[in-house]
Amino acid sequence: MIIQYLSDFNCPYSYIxxxxxxxxxxxxxxxxxxxxxxxxxEPKLTDSPINAIERYAIRNGLSIKDAEREINEIEQIARNEGLNMNYRNMQLASSKDAHRLVKYAERNYPNSTHKLILKIFESNFIKNENISDHRVLIKIAASCEMDEEEISEFIKRDSLRIEVDLDIDEAISSGINTTPYYFINYNDERLIVPGVFEKESFKIAFEDLISGEMKNKTFL
Incomplete structure (x- = not known):
């Protein structure tokens, strides 16, 4: 099974x-x-972190109090999933270099890429590290058995930025403007899942896709 997913490291629902x-x-x-x-x-975010609650309020047209309430609800959902998310205190900054690093890993360290992605999410939402900080990204890469010096040299450059932008352009041209999105491929069948569903719903979808039942009913 091949699972492609559209995701952003600053999106709590992408992590969940x-x-x-x-x-x-x-x-x-x-x-x-x-x-x-x-x-x-938010491609216009810079490397300088901003307050997550204030940005959430502005982006969603909410008061600070309502933004805090909604963020608390998101954090509780995550904790119910076993993720000790601290969204309110995250250092919200550009995720561009983190995405570039994933592209590099896919090409040069394919066996470490999925672990790298999970660790970047953890760094951002649980440890509240600034994932636009090159030192943070290099440390994460090294923990995933990637060569520290090699990653340091790569991250200084601006390479693979176009590849990151092309992913966004492709999604937008397909009518997608948010994350997460899942494209689940099994043999010649493909299931597209927009948004976050419960774990049990994903399990049913996977089982139906494998058994061929997906052809006989509408799901999701």
Whole structure:
């Protein structure tokens, strides 16, 4: 099974959704090939972190109080999934270089890429590190058995930026303007799942796709 997913490291639902999909696959003992498609929700963010609650309020047209309430609800959903998310205190900054690093890993360290992605999410939402900081990204890469000096040289350059932007352009041209999105491929069948569904719903979808039942009913 090949699972492609459109995701952003600054999107809490991308983290929650990936965790649910991963858990569903593990519980079904599925052999999965993962591929992340980049989609920066806020490409104009800089390397200088801003307050997550204030930005959430502005982006969604909410008061600070309502933004805090909604962020608290998101954090609780994540905790129910086993993710000790601290969204309110995250250092919200550009995710561009993190996406570039994933593109590099896919080409040069394919066996470490999925682990790298999970660790970047953890760094951002749980450890509240600034993922636009090159030192943070190099540290994460090194923890995934990637050559520290090699990654340091890569991250200084601006390479693979176009590839990140092309992912976004392709998604927008297909009418997609948010994350996450999942494209689940099995043999000649493809299931597209927009948004975050419950783990059990993902499991049912995977089982139906494998058994061929997906052809006989509408799901999701």
């Amino acid at each position: 959704g990936l965790n649910r999909v991963q858990t569903a696959c593990d519980e079904l003992n599925l052999d999965v090939e993962w591929e992340m498609k980049s989609f920066e929700l």
